[in-house]
Amino acid sequence: MAIRVNPEFINELDRFGAEDVQLCYQCGDCSTVCPHADEVYRFPRKSMKLLQMGLEQKIETTLEPWLCYYCGQCSEQCPREADPGETMMSLRRWLISKYDFTGISRAFYKSRTVEVLTIIFVAILTGALLLYYGFTNGNIGIYDGEGAFLPSHFVHRFDLSVGAILLVFLLINAFRMWKMVMVRGTNFPVPWWLYIKKFYQLPWHFFTQKRYSECEKKRGHKIYMPWLIHLGLMLGYVTMLVLVMVFVELLQKGPEIRWEVHVFGYLATIGLLAGTIYFIRGRFKKHYIQYKKSHGTDWVFVILLFMIVITGISQHIFHRTGLIEMANITYVIHLMSAVPWLLRMPFTKWAHLVYRPLAMYFASIRREAIERDTAVKELYPLVIK
Amino acid sequence: MENLRIGVYICMCGTNIAKIVDVEAVAKFASEVPEVVLAKSYKYMCSNPGQEMIIQDIKENNLNRIVVAACSPNMHERTFRSALRIAGLNQYLLEMANIREQCSWVHSDPVEATEKAKALVNAAISRVKLHEELESVSARMCPNVLVIGGGIAGMTAALELADAGNTVYLVEKENHLGGNLARVDLTAPYLYSARDLLTERITRINNNKNIKVFLSSKVTSLTGYIGNFRAVIQNLVSIQEGKTRDTEVEIGNVIVCTGYKEFDASRIVHYGYGKLPNVITSFEFEKMLRAGRIETKEGKTPKYVAIIHCVGSRSQEFHSYCSRVCCMTALKYAHEIKSAIPDCYVSDIYIDMHAFGKGHEDFYRSSSQAKTLFLMYEKGDRPVIHKAGPKDDCGMLIEVNEKLSGETIEIPADLVILMVGMEAREDAYEVARIVNISQDKEGWFIESHPKLEPVATTTDGVFIAGTCVAPKDIPDTVAQARAAAARILARIAKEKIEIDALYSEVNPNLCSGCRLCNLLCPYSAIEFLEDKKQSHIISALCKGCGVCVAACPSSAIKGRHFTDQQILAQVEGLLAEKL
Numbered sequence: 001m002a003i004r005v006n007p008e009f010i011n012e013l014d015r016f017g018a019e020d021v022q023l024c025y026q027c028g029d030c031s032t033v034c035p036h037a038d039e040v041y042r043f044p045r046k047s048m049k050l051l052q053m054g055l056e057q058k059i060e061t062t063l064e065p066w067l068c069y070y071c072g073q074c075s076e077q078c079p080r081e082a083d084p085g086e087t088m089m090s091l092r093r094w095l096i097s098k099y100d101f102t103g104i105s106r107a108f109y110k111s112r113t114v115e116v117l118t119i120i121f122v123a124i125l126t127g128a129l130l131l132y133y134g135f136t137n138g139n140i141g142i143y144d145g146e147g148a149f150l151p152s153h154f155v156h157r158f159d160l161s162v163g164a165i166l167l168v169f170l171l172i173n174a175f176r177m178w179k180m181v182m183v184r185g186t187n188f189p190v191p192w193w194l195y196i197k198k199f200y201q202l203p204w205h206f207f208t209q210k211r212y213s214e215c216e217k218k219r220g221h222k223i224y225m226p227w228l229i230h231l232g233l234m235l236g237y238v239t240m241l242v243l244v245m246v247f248v249e250l251l252q253k254g255p256e257i258r259w260e261v262h263v264f265g266y267l268a269t270i271g272l273l274a275g276t277i278y279f280i281r282g283r284f285k286k287h288y289i290q291y292k293k294s295h296g297t298d299w300v301f302v303i304l305l306f307m308i309v310i311t312g313i314s315q316h317i318f319h320r321t322g323l324i325e326m327a328n329i330t331y332v333i334h335l336m337s338a339v340p341w342l343l344r345m346p347f348t349k350w351a352h353l354v355y356r357p358l359a360m361y362f363a364s365i366r367r368e369a370i371e372r373d374t375a376v377k378e379l380y381p382l383v384i385k
Numbered sequence: 386m387e388n389l390r391i392g393v394y395i396c397m398c399g400t401n402i403a404k405i406v407d408v409e410a411v412a413k414f415a416s417e418v419p420e421v422v423l424a425k426s427y428k429y430m431c432s433n434p435g436q437e438m439i440i441q442d443i444k445e446n447n448l449n450r451i452v453v454a455a456c457s458p459n460m461h462e463r464t465f466r467s468a469l470r471i472a473g474l475n476q477y478l479l480e481m482a483n484i485r486e487q488c489s490w491v492h493s494d495p496v497e498a499t500e501k502a503k504a505l506v507n508a509a510i511s512r513v514k515l516h517e518e519l520e521s522v523s524a525r526m527c528p529n530v531l532v533i534g535g536g537i538a539g540m541t542a543a544l545e546l547a548d549a550g551n552t553v554y555l556v557e558k559e560n561h562l563g564g565n566l567a568r569v570d571l572t573a574p575y576l577y578s579a580r581d582l583l584t585e586r587i588t589r590i591n592n593n594k595n596i597k598v599f600l601s602s603k604v605t606s607l608t609g610y611i612g613n614f615r616a617v618i619q620n621l622v623s624i625q626e627g628k629t630r631d632t633e634v635e636i637g638n639v640i641v642c643t644g645y646k647e648f649d650a651s652r653i654v655h656y657g658y659g660k661l662p663n664v665i666t667s668f669e670f671e672k673m674l675r676a677g678r679i680e681t682k683e684g685k686t687p688k689y690v691a692i693i694h695c696v697g698s699r700s701q702e703f704h705s706y707c708s709r710v711c712c713m714t715a716l717k718y719a720h721e722i723k724s725a726i727p728d729c730y731v732s733d734i735y736i737d738m739h740a741f742g743k744g745h746e747d748f749y750r751s752s753s754q755a756k757t758l759f760l761m762y763e764k765g766d767r768p769v770i771h772k773a774g775p776k777d778d779c780g781m782l783i784e785v786n787e788k789l790s791g792e793t794i795e796i797p798a799d800l801v802i803l804m805v806g807m808e809a810r811e812d813a814y815e816v817a818r819i820v821n822i823s824q825d826k827e828g829w830f831i832e833s834h835p836k837l838e839p840v841a842t843t844t845d846g847v848f849i850a851g852t853c854v855a856p857k858d859i860p861d862t863v864a865q866a867r868a869a870a871a872r873i874l875a876r877i878a879k880e881k882i883e884i885d886a887l888y889s890e891v892n893p894n895l896c897s898g899c900r901l902c903n904l905l906c907p908y909s910a911i912e913f914l915e916d917k918k919q920s921h922i923i924s925a926l927c928k929g930c931g932v933c934v935a936a937c938p939s940s941a942i943k944g945r946h947f948t949d950q951q952i953l954a955q956v957e958g959l960l961a962e963k964l
Contacts, residue, residue, distance in 0.1 A: 022754060
């Protein structure tokens with residue numbers, strides 16, 4: 001069945017950042033230089049062609065955009081400056097908006113104003129809630145324990161509710177992704193046991209991001225710097241998430257430092273700070289091709305993250321040095337930045353934390369399913385006819 | 386008989402010859418042949434010192450026959466002939482033995498190759514003994530020129546020649562000048578207006594007293610030879626009126642610029658040309674562009690335009706060649722459509738994008754930038770055009786197996802433009818017969834050498850330029866027209882034409898007037914003298930091919946420099962038992 005091309009689609013992808021895809025004339029240099037492209041997953045070349053033709057239903061079901069880590073070698077090679085790396089990035093943004101059932105993601109990508117206003121709204125809402133709680137139940141002069149402005153058991157419950165909201169969004173979207181990719185996107189049988197056989201892929205890719213290191217290997221670098229930084233950032237996020245979701249009571253106790261939890265906090269902070277500075281520097285200097293173009297949503301993320309880190313550090317210092325009022329105020333600001341930052345995640349690029357390991361998992365299932373299907377068709381050609 | 390003093394020179398051609406053939410052994414063998422005064426080998430005979438050596442030896446040793454065993458005479462016979470002239474010897478007293486192409490390059494056994502080289506040298510020695518001193522003849526060069534075809538090529542050539550002060554007869558079949566270019570709006574890639582290109586030429590031609598334009602006319606006969614042709618120009622309008630108004634002109638050279646015709650799109654049945662009203666050819670679209678109105682047959686502004694490339698070109702079924710101009714013309718259409726209708730979507734359905742010329746690649750890029758959708762189809766798997774359903778927002782849907790993605794897709798279209806290729810005109814055969822030139826299997830006129838003689842033909846004095854030779858774009862066409870004009874101007878400047886002494890002669894004492902040779906001559910060089918009832922060879926037209934010599938039942942024709950005796954001596958020398 002022929003699929004109708006949609007020449008308007010390319011204009012829509014413009015807003016997600018794929019501004020140069022029309023320049024591609026399909027020489028295939030990008031796929032040659034890409035360490036991850038192969039017979040089964042032919043990108044970026046084929047993804048670019050599908051985008052040019054506007055085969056929306058087809059792109060929806062592809063995993064290729066997730067298999068790219070944007071090392072930028074394709075964009076460096078491209079003889080027509082069609083920027084395949086940025087195109088793959090834009091396709092990821094677009095896919096995130098497709099997986100998202102709320103439509104929020106789409107609204108964010110289409111208008112930065114909507115995004116900023118939403119963030120301010122959520123921040124004010126968070127601030128109002130915390131201040132209301134603090135002033136009715138506690139004293140701004142007390143940091144923890146009896147009569148505290150923001151007692152740790154309250155913060156813990158608050159964190160868990162935010163986490164639960166986040167989880168609901170992510171799970172629903174991940175389910176939608178599975179349906180698009182593994183149900184609508186397959187015209188071959190996928191045996192159920194492959195999901196079990198390949199399950200290890202999920203944690204493996206989440207924690208090691210091994211494939212990202214392969215990008216640098218092909219480039220011939222001895223130290224895989226972007227991969228290391230990326231890994232450090234990711235481990236920083238995860239550590240912080242575990243600390244605030246599980247150990248927030250211990251963290252908040254004071255004023256003495258509890259090394260058994262705080263050491264993790266310090267390490268995660270260093271990781272986040274170093275990683276964020278590295279990436280901000282990259283975006284300013286544009287010395288790597290992947291930083292040449294920054295989408296508006298990229299900047300919102302970085303600014304919020306910076307605020308979280310700074311307020312987190314300062315409230316920690318204020319608390320330990322006895323400036324309790326200041327500590328409580330910075331704590332409120334800290335949470336006002338952290339909540340919209342976290343809730344924003346399922347709707348923006350940072351959802352790749354979930355989608356990319358999932359995609360790796362699905363991709364390995366799909367690869368084996370295709371291989372099995374081809375082998376069967378070769379064995380029994382008549383049955384198929 | 387004169388005292389023969391033969392010099393033999395064996396060339397090593399670097400190692401080209403010497404690595405297989407033992408040149409010293411060949412030289413030694415040659416030196417022992419009777420009447421050979423000296424035999425030498427040398428690294429490069431064609432080099433200046435090599436030629437100097439021959440000149441010196443001729444002077445010092447009174448040599449009167451020279452044999453050079455080296456490469457093909459096609460390569461260096463002229464070089465050594467000139468050495469002979471410098472030394473004061475008639476240039477035809479030279480014979481070359483080809484021991485490179487016909488020996489060292491094609492054999493691997495050094496012993497046998499050396500024996501063969503000796504045989505070839507021996508044959509040349511035996512032949513050169515019978516060589517005669519020959520003189521080339523010269524004929525008058527009439528400065529008038531006949532240009533057939535009034536398109537961009539013909540007009541350019543005519544102006545070039547007339548500006549140098551020569552009379553030009555410019556013959557055009559249509560009732561106006563301009564040819565196919567007059568049907569075009571803008572030109573790719575710089576978007577110059579074709580009208581501007583033409584009106585400037587036409588005005589200059591009309592104002593030039595040296596150019597006599599014959600509109601609605603054709604050339605019906607061309608007789609004579611280079612420098613001395615006679616042509617008859619027939620007025621086609623008067624023929625229709627039942628009268629004949631022929632003009633006879635005297636000319637020295639002819640340029641044929643008869644151009645091309647477009648491929649008939651209805652031959653590709655499933656494009657539906659002629660049946661689907663909004664499937665049009667590129668020339669029909671040019672007409673829309675010139676009228677300044679891009680619309681469907683129903684008078685609507687199209688939202689989707691699809692352009693299909695290679696209609697009639699690059700297919701085994703029709704023409705296997707590329708028509709060269711369609712790719713850039715298609716990009717030009719995309720550009721013109723987008724500037725006229727900014728909301729219009731243009732799909733460009735192609736086999737390969739040939740952007741070979743100056744500025745073409747940039748033009749292609751700018752078309753991509755303007756978001757023209759490029760879709761590739763497989764050579765043997767043409768797109769199919771369907772009528773769209775009532776629910777679709779377009780008039781037609783084109784089904785294509787898109788090669789680069791491997792997807793079967795449908796492309797919406799309100800207007801489909803077929804990029805029809807170029808083909809030889811149906812009257813090309815008639816023209817070829819009249820001016821005595823050849824056509825290839827596709828009907829294009831054949832140049833005398835595809836690389837080194839792109840505008841000359843095998844008939845001296847008849848040149849070809851532009852798209853009657855092969856599909857080409859305007860710059861190439863203009864360049865060829867000017868090249869042909871330059872060749873003619875150089876000849877006119879010499880006032881006379883030198884004719885090679887290698888022509889055949891009829892011995893009037895032996896010719897019985899059977900006229901067998903008249904029919905066989907491939908160059909129409911033999912005329913029949915009615916008064917004497919004998920055949921006569923026009924030396925300026927004769928190429929010395931020898932067909933008449935072989936055919937003459939009375940052995941009345943002698944091929945100069947290729948006499949029976951010379952050839953037999955060569956054969957005997959080649960087959961001599963004791964080398």
